[in-house]
Amino acid sequence: GNSVTQMEGPVTLSEEAFLTINCTYTATGYPSLFWYVQYPGEGLQLLLKATKADDKGSNKGFEATYRKETTSFHLEKGSVQVSDSAVCFCALSDLISGGYNKLIFGAGTRLAVHP
């Protein structure tokens, strides 16, 4: 079945460092891909998404490019801030009955940014 694999954390960085969190997927067809974040004590928020190959999703300085050839959707940011500390989830859309999609999530990667 379809699945998502993302790098284990925690990822610990100093403020202004470059961030990469790897995400690869296994899927039949061409799913949409998402990054969700969960800040401490809060629920999930959509960070960015891409719906077809070579699309780049971006938001709040974060970027991820849908790479069909490597089945990847790595999350990057050029200069992280303390306020970026969160658990980051990579996810893909997977078809369920009735023509709807559910999300399949990776295990999550904790990002900790220190001053």
Next chain:
Amino acid sequence: NAGVTQTPKFQVLKTGQSMTLQCAQDMNHEYMSWYRQDPGMGLRLIHYSVGAGITDQGEVPNGYNVSRSTTEDFPLRLLSAAPSQTSVYFCASSFRTGGSSAGNTIYFGEGSWLTVV
């Protein structure tokens, strides 16, 4: 600007007790779902609904029951709580997510932290 609202936020149950997690959305979304989040496992789908009166099982439905009597509400019932159901529960909603709408954003509530002792 309520979005998806879940209650309660925190709950402690004893083994064997039953309870209902409430979920309401004010965006007129047809699709609603419940996920559970466990360490190292991401989120897994419990049940979902594509409209009032229509529900179906996800990956991990055992021990849970749902109903959808209105578009707005999608409660999750734990029939007889077990320690294995200790988890964080998220309700989510969206407009149609299939076919060309696969990229539609799914909106999540803030989560309900449940501990079963």
